[in-house]
Amino acid sequence: xxxxxxxxxxxxxxxxxxxxxxxxxxxxxxxxxxxxxxxxxxxxxxxxxxxxxxxxxxxxxxxxxxxxxxxxxxxxxxxxxxxxxxxxxxxxxxxxxxxxxxxxxxxxxxxxxxxxxxxxxxxxxxxxxxxxxxxxxxxxxxxxxxxxxxxxxxxxxxxxxxxxxxxxxxxxxxxxxxxxxxxxxxxxxxxxxxxxxxxxxxxxxxxxxxxxxxxxxxxxxxxxxxxxxxxxxxxxxxxxxxxxxxxxxxxxxxxxxxxxxxxxxxxxx
Amino acid sequence: xxxxxxxxxxxxxxxxxxxxxxxxxxxxxxxxxxxxxxxxxxxxxxxxxxxxxxxxxxxxxxxxxxxxxxxxxxxxxxxxxxxxxxxxxxxxxxxxxxxxxxxxxxxxxxxxxxxxxxxxxxxxxxxxxxxxxxxxxxxxxxxxxxxxxxxxxxxxxxxxxxxxxxxxxxxxxxxxxxxxxxxxxxxxxxxxxxxxxxxxxxxxxxxxxxxxxxxxxxxxxxxxxxxxxxxxxxxxxxxxxxxxxxxxxxxxxxxxxxxxxxxxxxxxxxxxxxxxxxxxxxxxxxxxxxxxxxxxxxxxxxxxxxxxxx
Numbered sequence: 001x002x003x004x005x006x007x008x009x010x011x012x013x014x015x016x017x018x019x020x021x022x023x024x025x026x027x028x029x030x031x032x033x034x035x036x037x038x039x040x041x042x043x044x045x046x047x048x049x050x051x052x053x054x055x056x057x058x059x060x061x062x063x064x065x066x067x068x069x070x071x072x073x074x075x076x077x078x079x080x081x082x083x084x085x086x087x088x089x090x091x092x093x094x095x096x097x098x099x100x101x102x103x104x105x106x107x108x109x110x111x112x113x114x115x116x117x118x119x120x121x122x123x124x125x126x127x128x129x130x131x132x133x134x135x136x137x138x139x140x141x142x143x144x145x146x147x148x149x150x151x152x153x154x155x156x157x158x159x160x161x162x163x164x165x166x167x168x169x170x171x172x173x174x175x176x177x178x179x180x181x182x183x184x185x186x187x188x189x190x191x192x193x194x195x196x197x198x199x200x201x202x203x204x205x206x207x208x209x210x211x212x213x214x215x216x217x218x219x220x221x222x223x224x225x226x227x228x229x230x231x232x233x234x235x236x237x238x239x240x241x242x243x244x245x246x247x248x249x250x251x252x253x254x255x256x257x258x259x260x261x262x263x264x265x266x267x268x269x
Numbered sequence: 270x271x272x273x274x275x276x277x278x279x280x281x282x283x284x285x286x287x288x289x290x291x292x293x294x295x296x297x298x299x300x301x302x303x304x305x306x307x308x309x310x311x312x313x314x315x316x317x318x319x320x321x322x323x324x325x326x327x328x329x330x331x332x333x334x335x336x337x338x339x340x341x342x343x344x345x346x347x348x349x350x351x352x353x354x355x356x357x358x359x360x361x362x363x364x365x366x367x368x369x370x371x372x373x374x375x376x377x378x379x380x381x382x383x384x385x386x387x388x389x390x391x392x393x394x395x396x397x398x399x400x401x402x403x404x405x406x407x408x409x410x411x412x413x414x415x416x417x418x419x420x421x422x423x424x425x426x427x428x429x430x431x432x433x434x435x436x437x438x439x440x441x442x443x444x445x446x447x448x449x450x451x452x453x454x455x456x457x458x459x460x461x462x463x464x465x466x467x468x469x470x471x472x473x474x475x476x477x478x479x480x481x482x483x484x485x486x487x488x489x490x491x492x493x494x495x496x497x498x499x500x501x502x503x504x505x506x507x508x509x510x511x512x513x514x515x516x517x518x519x520x521x522x523x524x525x526x527x528x529x530x531x532x533x534x535x536x537x538x539x540x541x542x543x544x545x546x547x548x549x550x551x552x553x554x555x556x557x558x559x560x561x562x563x564x565x566x567x568x569x570x571x572x573x574x575x576x577x578x579x
Contacts, residue, residue, distance in 0.1 A: 063335075104338075104367055112338060113366045116358055122328045123363050126335020126343075133296075133317070133341070153359070156328035 001044055006212045009044065009079060010036045014239045014266050016075035016088050022259035024092040027100070030249040031069035031145060034176050034234035037210050039076040042141060042172075046219040051081035054108040060138050061111045061127050065120025066145035066174060067101035068251075074098050074107075082109045118151030120144070121171070125157045128169035128227075139222075143172050147179030150188045155200070161227040162201040170222055171202075171229045174209065176236040178247035197229045209234035240265055274437035277468075278376040280415025281433050282307025285344060285374075288423050289315045295423060298333055298345045300326045305435075306346040306376045326352045330359035330371070337369035342423055348382075349375035349391035349432060353398050364428050365403045372422045373398075373430045378408075379519035380547070380564055381436040381469065381557035390552040390560075395467075396524025398430040399497045405450060406497040408432040408518075408526075410471035411440045414494060417448035425450060434519075436557045438469050453500040455507070459487035462575050463507040466517040467493045467526045470545070470566060474517050477571035486575065499529050501537070508540045513578045515543050519566045522546040543574035 001009075013036050021027045043049070048060045064073050071091060078085045083097070090096035097107040101115030111127070114120035124142035131138045148154060161169055175193065177184050184190050194204050203223030207214040209232030222228040236250070237243030240262045243254075254262055288295045289311050297308050298320045312319040322329040326347055333343035345352060352375055353360050364371045378391045398406045407422065407429060409415035415433060422429040429450075447454065456471070457478055466474035471492045478488045489507050493500065508514050514534065516527040527544030534540045547564050561567045 061339075112334070113362060116362050118327075119331055119359055119363045122331020122359070123335040123338070123367075125328075126332035126337075127339050128335075129320070129332065130336045130339030130341050134339075153325075153327045153331065156323070156325035157331065160322060160325070160328055160332065 003212050006040055006044065009040050011266055011269070013040065013072065013075040013079060015263055016078070016085070017071045018254060018259050018262045020071050020075065020088050020091045021253040022256050023089045025253055026092060027071060027253050028068040028251055029243060029253055030178060030236040031066065031174060031176060032071040033240065033243065034209065034236050034238040035069050035072045035143065035174050036238070037212055037215055038143065038172055038232055039072050041212060041215040041219060043076050043080045045216050047141070048138065051109065054082065058138065061140045063112050063114060063120045063124040063127070063140070063142045064102055065114055065118070065124065065142050066148055067115030067120065070102050073102065077109055083107070117148040118153035121154045121157040125161045125166065125169060128161070128166045129164060131168055132164070132166065139168050139170065141170050141172060143174060146173055146175045146177065146184050146190055147187065149190055158197070158200045158202065165225065166227045167224050169227045171227070173229060173231050174234055175231050176234040178236045178250050180250045182247050194231055202226060203228040204231060206231045206233070210238055239269070272439050274439055275412035276435055276437045277409050277412060277415035277433040278307050278435060280409065280412040281374050281376070281419050281431070282310060284416040284419035286310050286314065288420065289318045292342070293318065294341050296320055296336060296341050296343050298322050298329050298343055300324055300329050300347040300352065302347050306374070308346060326356040327359045330356040331363045333371040334363035334367055334369040337371045338367060342370055342372070344372045344374050346374050346376070348389060349378035349394045350389050353394055353430065354391055357397055361401050365401045368403055368427060370426060371428050373428070374419065374433060375431070376433040377435045378432045379434055379468065380552050380560040380566060381434050381519065383436065383557045383560060384554045386554040387551035392521045392547050392552065393524070394432060395496055395518070395520050395526065396528065399524070399529060403428055404497065405429040405495070407450065407495050408468040409494055410468060410492050411438060411442055413440060413442045413444055413446065414448060418494065421448060421450050432468065434469055439472050441472050441475060451495045451498045451500055453503040454492040455489065455503065456492050457488070457490040459489040460511055461487045462513040462515060462579060463489045463491060463511045464515045464517060464571060465491045465493050465504060465526065465530055467496060468519050470517040470519055473568040474571055477568040477575070480568065480572060481575055486579065488575065493526060496526055496529055499533060501533055504530060504533060505538050508534055508538055512540060514540050515545060515571060515574050515578065517545040517571050519561070520546050522548055541578055543578050545570050545574050
């Protein structure tokens with residue numbers, strides 16, 4: 001896929017996210033919008049997967065540790081062919097397969113139930129370790145949010161992965177600088193963020209989280225020695241000027257009117 | 270004849286060794302307590318199946334979930350105070366909500382940890398595990414039963430919690446006694462009162478029963494090694510026969526075996542119940558024997574409760 005096609009996909013996914021969240025009336029908008037290029041790069045470039053056969057034993061794995069931004073995951077999976085797009089509007093509703101946070105037993109293709117922050121990171125580490133033990137060539141990816149690094153568990157997982165030289169593991173950090181109650185540097189400063197990973201003996205790649213060329217090149221040049229972290233600088237709420245860079249959009253959703261306006265802006269871009 | 274005593278944690282250590290030998294997908298995770306949790310032999314003989322996590326119980330639970338979702342059968346180990354104590358939410362979501370095939374084997378449960386004191390004496394673990402969907406909860410009575418429980422847990426598809434003790438205790442079952450997850454064993458039949466016990470309190474129940482018999486009180490003694498799923502049929506039928514029930518556990522009387530039996534009988538066969546165990550308090554330092562006596566986890570406490578209810 002060329003960059004233009006990827007960008008078209010990203011635009012469609014953002015439209016789906018807006019529609020899903022406006023319909024659901026609850027959920028997390030800013031992070032869902034800013035992770036789109038990364039989701040597209042994973043599902044349409046990096047991941048070895050088969051939407052027709054989600055349990056394919058030789059697939060790569062993706063754990064969305066930041067489970068609250070799963071509208072982006074669902075919308076991308078739907079574009080990839082895991083389930084019909086109409087189902088997206090059932091997000092967060094009763095009897096839906098699209099649970100408020102990902103659940104592996106409700107939707108084929110979801111690797112692990114996640115959402116309570118920090119937990120997905122350890123689960124991803126465990127999956128990568130299992131592949132190592134079995135000499136399988138697969139790769140495990142884990143999307144973690146920046147605010148999620150307030151949790152001690154993440155650093156436990158990071159230490160463990162470095163100790164075990166899990167070169168088949170990549171964390172992608174959504175560095176959007178916001179969390180639910182404010183900016184990350186206000187709530188619990190993370191900087192110098194990259195240096196922290198460096199001190200924990202990971203391979204670090206910093207990218208613009210909205211630049212397909214940079215993301216894809218980072219996904220293609222992971223370390224062969226140690227676990228890799230891709231620190232993706234993102235703009236919270238990317239794509240909708242009224243939502244961008246405002247922490248108050250972390251945990252709220254657009255009204256139906258705001259959604260119509262947002263879709264117009266996405267189409268105009 | 271000197272009585273041979275062994276701890277339930279030794280049963281775990283011997284069983285996991287056997288399991289690891291026969292199945293390379295069996296792995297054991299340690300949070301820097303491998304020797305205490307009796308993983309030393311496994312570590313020495315099958316180092317590739319021993320995973321050291323450092324003092325990080327939350328991460329250990331998550332890693333085990335990931336391993337299980339990729340086909341391994343992981344046993345996570347630590348003191349019960351820390352696992353499921355510290356990592357309860359990871360057990361709830363990463364393990365149980367995922368239905369990850371992880372076994373939680375926790376040693377040093379109960380007062381019998383002794384001198385380490387209240388911080389290390391887990392008296393709440395049955396309550397906090399029993400309440401989680403998809404989780405089977407087992408509390409073996411002695412060494413042999415622990416060994417069988419660990420093997421049964423490995424063969425059971427789904428998360429299992431196994432509560433183990435540190436202190437060597439008398440053996441009341443043998444290699445050939447039956448063990449089935451979710452099925453109580455009636456160790457002694459009686460018609461005056463039912464004593465339902467779990468873990469090391471099963472032996473205390475048998476001792477109490479003998480003394481009561483001398484006084485003409487005939488008690489039925491039930492070993493309830495599986496707290497969840499509870500063997501409703503056996504418990505109800507015994508309660509129907511005797512009309513009076515005592516529960517006994519080395520655990521808070523709130524939420525554990527006593528709680529489970531009270532919930533069951535209040536719904537299906539209201540029966541007078543007395544719960545023997547720790548009464549909503551923390552423990553303290555002391556020898557296992559001193560603590561079990563002081564905090565009413567012994568045959569004396571059971572006899573007292575039987576007399577009160579009869």
